[in-house]
Amino acid sequence: MSDWIDVGAVEDVPALGSRIVQAPGGNIAVFKAADGTLFALRDRCPHKGGPLSQGIVHGHSVTCPLHNWVISLESGEAQGADQGCAHKIPLRVNGARILLAASALLPNAA
Amino acid sequence: MPKKLVVIGNGMAAGHALEELFSRSPDAYEVTIFGAEPRVNYNRIMLSPVLSGEKAYEDILIHDDAWYEANGVTPHRGKQVVQIDRDAKHVRAADGTTAEYDQLLIATGSLPFIIPVPGASLPGVVTYRDQDDVESMLVAARKGGRAIVIGGGLLGLEAAAGLKAQGMDVTVLHLMPTLMERQVDPSAGYLLQRAMEERGIAVRCRANTHAILGEAHVTGVKLDDGTELPADIVIMAVGIKPNAVLGKEAGLETNRGILVGDNMRTSDPNVLAVGECVEHRGTCYGLVAPLYEMAKVVAAQLAGDATASYTGSVTATKLKVTGIDLFSAGDFSEADDRQDIVLRDVARGIYKRVVLKGNHIVGAVLYGETADGSWFFDLLRKETDVSELRDTLIFGQSYAGGASLDPTAAVAALPDDAEICGCNGVCKSKIAQTINEKGLSTLADVRAHTKASASCGTCTGLVEQVMALTLGDKFSRAATEPMCGCTDLGHDEVRRLIGVAELKSIPAVMQELGWKTSCGCAKCRPALNYYLLCDWPEEYEDDGRSRYINERIHANIQKDGTYSVVPRMWGGLTNPRELRAIADVADRYNIPTVKVTGGQRIDLLGVRKEDLPAVWADLNEAGMVSGHAYAKGLRTVKTCVGKEWCRFGTQDSTSLGVKIERFMWGSWTPAKLKMGVSGCPRNCAEATCKDVGVICVDSGFEIHFAGAAGLHIKGTQLLCKTAGEDECIEVIAALTQLYREQGHYLERMYKWADRVGLDAIRGIVVEDHDKRRALFERFEISQRKAQIDPWAERAAGRDAHEFKPMANFTLAEAAE
Numbered sequence: 035m036s037d038w039i040d041v042g043a044v045e046d047v048p049a050l051g052s053r054i055v056q057a058p059g060g061n062i063a064v065f066k067a068a069d070g071t072l073f074a075l076r077d078r079c080p081h082k083g084g085p086l087s088q089g090i091v092h093g094h095s096v097t098c099p100l101h102n103w104v105i106s107l108e109s110g111e112a113q114g115a116d117q118g119c120a121h122k123i124p125l126r127v128n129g130a131r132i133l134l135a136a137s138a139l140l141p142n143a144a
Numbered sequence: 145m146p147k148k149l150v151v152i153g154n155g156m157a158a159g160h161a162l163e164e165l166f167s168r169s170p171d172a173y174e175v176t177i178f179g180a181e182p183r184v185n186y187n188r189i190m191l192s193p194v195l196s197g198e199k200a201y202e203d204i205l206i207h208d209d210a211w212y213e214a215n216g217v218t219p220h221r222g223k224q225v226v227q228i229d230r231d232a233k234h235v236r237a238a239d240g241t242t243a244e245y246d247q248l249l250i251a252t253g254s255l256p257f258i259i260p261v262p263g264a265s266l267p268g269v270v271t272y273r274d275q276d277d278v279e280s281m282l283v284a285a286r287k288g289g290r291a292i293v294i295g296g297g298l299l300g301l302e303a304a305a306g307l308k309a310q311g312m313d314v315t316v317l318h319l320m321p322t323l324m325e326r327q328v329d330p331s332a333g334y335l336l337q338r339a340m341e342e343r344g345i346a347v348r349c350r351a352n353t354h355a356i357l358g359e360a361h362v363t364g365v366k367l368d369d370g371t372e373l374p375a376d377i378v379i380m381a382v383g384i385k386p387n388a389v390l391g392k393e394a395g396l397e398t399n400r401g402i403l404v405g406d407n408m409r410t411s412d413p414n415v416l417a418v419g420e421c422v423e424h425r426g427t428c429y430g431l432v433a434p435l436y437e438m439a440k441v442v443a444a445q446l447a448g449d450a451t452a453s454y455t456g457s458v459t460a461t462k463l464k465v466t467g468i469d470l471f472s473a474g475d476f477s478e479a480d481d482r483q484d485i486v487l488r489d490v491a492r493g494i495y496k497r498v499v500l501k502g503n504h505i506v507g508a509v510l511y512g513e514t515a516d517g518s519w520f521f522d523l524l525r526k527e528t529d530v531s532e533l534r535d536t537l538i539f540g541q542s543y544a545g546g547a548s549l550d551p552t553a554a555v556a557a558l559p560d561d562a563e564i565c566g567c568n569g570v571c572k573s574k575i576a577q578t579i580n581e582k583g584l585s586t587l588a589d590v591r592a593h594t595k596a597s598a599s600c601g602t603c604t605g606l607v608e609q610v611m612a613l614t615l616g617d618k619f620s621r622a623a624t625e626p627m628c629g630c631t632d633l634g635h636d637e638v639r640r641l642i643g644v645a646e647l648k649s650i651p652a653v654m655q656e657l658g659w660k661t662s663c664g665c666a667k668c669r670p671a672l673n674y675y676l677l678c679d680w681p682e683e684y685e686d687d688g689r690s691r692y693i694n695e696r697i698h699a700n701i702q703k704d705g706t707y708s709v710v711p712r713m714w715g716g717l718t719n720p721r722e723l724r725a726i727a728d729v730a731d732r733y734n735i736p737t738v739k740v741t742g743g744q745r746i747d748l749l750g751v752r753k754e755d756l757p758a759v760w761a762d763l764n765e766a767g768m769v770s771g772h773a774y775a776k777g778l779r780t781v782k783t784c785v786g787k788e789w790c791r792f793g794t795q796d797s798t799s800l801g802v803k804i805e806r807f808m809w810g811s812w813t814p815a816k817l818k819m820g821v822s823g824c825p826r827n828c829a830e831a832t833c834k835d836v837g838v839i840c841v842d843s844g845f846e847i848h849f850a851g852a853a854g855l856h857i858k859g860t861q862l863l864c865k866t867a868g869e870d871e872c873i874e875v876i877a878a879l880t881q882l883y884r885e886q887g888h889y890l891e892r893m894y895k896w897a898d899r900v901g902l903d904a905i906r907g908i909v910v911e912d913h914d915k916r917r918a919l920f921e922r923f924e925i926s927q928r929k930a931q932i933d934p935w936a937e938r939a940a941g942r943d944a945h946e947f948k949p950m951a952n953f954t955l956a957e958a959a960e
């Protein structure tokens with residue numbers, strides 16, 4: 035089994051936006067910041083499981099659409115006074131393609 | 145006996161590699177060079193000054209004939225190599241010329257990218273790559289007329305400026321929201337657009353080319369939105385792609401470009417490659433500095449130094465348009481472990497941003513004053529520890545290591561007669577004198593006595609600095625609650641300045657009002673998006689990325705990530721056809737919950753996001769549109785049955801409610817807006833706890849407003865009474881427009897009314913007929929673009945990426 039799996043093209047993800055990758059292990063949100071940097075997190079806010087992919091992206095953070103927790107795209111950690119972590123998924127860009135760590139797509143993946 | 149070196153491509157990369165080689169070991173090789181262009185090596189990056197007329201072709205030659213002769217190079221000009229035989233180690237050109245090699249260097253450069261639209265091959269469509277392209281542009285420019293440049297990147301803008309300098313009427317079309325978005329951030333992109341427009345170049349961002357028009361020659365460009373723009377010449381400057389064809393055909397490993405290792409050798413150790421045709425560690429370069437760095441390594445390798453290696457380049461960009469200074473380098477993205485130092489000099493149109501990671505500079509964007517660009521770039525490349533310089537870093541090299549600057553130092557340094565307020569012609573000493581003479585201490589006093597910052601207000605920051613200088617510790621800024629951490633300005637100030645300074649985009653607001661962050665936050669972006677939409681209804685393009693999810697995709701997100709869908713039921717009226725359509729939709733898409741809402745309509749709960757466009761298409765089919773149940777905008781107009789059925793009804797409250805809703809649906813407001821119309825004072829539509837409520841009486845219509853029944857319970861206040869329905873609707877629309885123009889984002893109508901005062905509102909909406917009419921007309925204008933059903937647009941394909949997952953893996957696929 036290969037370590038990395040191709041999930042789409044860099045241009046498929048709009049800047050300041052995100053796309054979802056559906057997988058047996060649960061949805062993964064792939065974000066693109068204004069500067070073009072890509073990130074992947076579990077699409078679950080550590081607070082009440084809100085879909086982070088639907089939040090507003092600003093700087094290298096996303097604000098959860100349910101209760102406005104601000105989550106760092108770099109670490110998955112909640113910012114400010116809130117505590118919790120949305121798991122970060124290893125992501126690599128190869129040319130114009132986005133690759134995710136294949137293990138993250140499986141059930142019971144961290 | 146020297147070995148044979150054949151070079152394919154006679155451009156800057158090849159030329160530089162040879163220069164380096166000859167300086168290292170002049171006699172190691174017998175060199176043959178093939179160039180597809182009938183010219184010798186010239187400085188391609190100086191084509192823009194040739195186009196603008198600031199330089200001639202001769203000025204940009206790098207190697208003249210004498211150079212080739214002196215170095216014993218055999219040049220084959222205008223001969224394109226069509227085949228490499230790696231077994232026999234020779235190359236063949238189109239005209240049959242062959243050459244044998246011991247070492248081969250491929251430097252075929254790049255090809256302009258042509259967007260595949262109808263008409264792309266018409267005469268009059270040119271790319272911007274070589275001297276031939278420049279000559280065709282100059283020929284077109286001599287006839288004058290209109291030029292369209294497709295692509296607002298580095299090349300496109302240089303071409304546009306050049307053609308404008310040659311007297312053409314130039315329009316730049318750019319797909320993205322801001323110019324040069326790959327090299328600079330939106331703030332600098334905004335300043336750049338402004339500068340281009342100031343020199344008479346029209347710029348259209350978010351412009352997607354649909355087709356190039358014309359029969360025998362180009363006549364214009366058609367955009368996706370149907371706009372047709374006339375043109376006598378079209379310049380395609382959307383980008384370049386590595387020209388790797390020859391390498392690929394020769395069986396070398398290629399991807400986007402010809403793959404090379406750190407030793408600049410391809411998969412065949414006797415074949416090297418350099419320049420824009422190369423892909424190194426996943427990157428293809430299109431700027432000159434990396435080519436030179438590669439060329440050095442190529443030369444060292446050819447000279448026998450097998451250890452020479454290229455490890456990639458950090459690039460810097462400079463725009464070569466006279467009068468526009470723009471520099472960017474490195475990585476200017478934001479991150480938690482990075483810190484931004486931002487300096488905006490609003491008056492002079494300067495924007496500087498240096499991005500630090502730890503004690504090192506990792507990126508820089510400079511606009512308006514780029515003298516320190518090379519200094520920053522040097523610190524960046526050398527990873528210099530800048531912690532000692534940090535306090536004054538952003539001021540540039542001349543301040544490096546100096547004392548930390550007081551924020552008022554710049555103002556302190558201004559001469560006494562420096563003009564602070566341009567509108568009213570007030571200079572620095574006048575403000576200081578008046579403060580001392582009259583004992584002033586507040587901004588309001590200074591405005592009243594000097595008129596400084598009393599007109600457009602953009603100099604408020606400067607005036608406050610003069611006050612701080614004059615008053616010392618006695619000065620304290622007026623305590624307005626700032627909009628968010630990105631600015632010191634409050635909502636009112638921001639709204640006022642958007643109007644007077646005619647700021648029409650989010651980057652424009654952030655630049656002109658001195659935002660402290662580069663792209664705002666989740667608090668200010670939705671607010672600015674609303675303010676701009678409200679103030680410039682005909683011009684401003686809504687920015688979906690600055691909207692909360694519900695408004696971005698026109699449905700209400702639920703706690704499990706599914707959505708709820710509420711179609712509009714005008715005034716709470718429905719019919720069997722609509723009900724059947726709703727029932728069918730619920731069946732077809734397995735919608736688990738169907739509920740009647742408090743606003744007299746039906747809510748479909750638990751709709752999967754992927755199903756939304758199809759659900760909307762089906763509801764549209766039955767004549768229903770979005771109920772905007774998710775919007776900071778008009779929600780419902782609740783009605784009772786009125787005199788048509790009710791024995792107490794005094795007026796036709798149902799049809800009035802329908803009329804109001806038909807007129808006002810789709811409008812965006814600072815916060816949600818709910819209305820009600822009751823047919824008599826028994827008030828079955830509960831109109832007196834709505835944002836706007838009408839109570840019908842025998843003699844006409846009482847208009848109530850500023851009620852709420854949510855977090856706070858608040859009865860309405862009576863605004864006025866009207867005799868007829870038309871006047872009633874006019875008052876309601878004018879009231880709503882006043883709220884739209886004055887409300888702070890997320891401020892409900894009752895809070896706005898408390899803040900502004902009932903009398904002030906009544907004075908405008910009820911007592912001043914001209915102002916009421918003007919408000920009504922502004923509302924009508926804004927409705928023209930607002931009343932487009934967002935569901936129909938998305939069912940037809942808009943924002944399709946929002947609704948589809950990028951990829952979907954089954955267990956078996958993921959496990960493989």
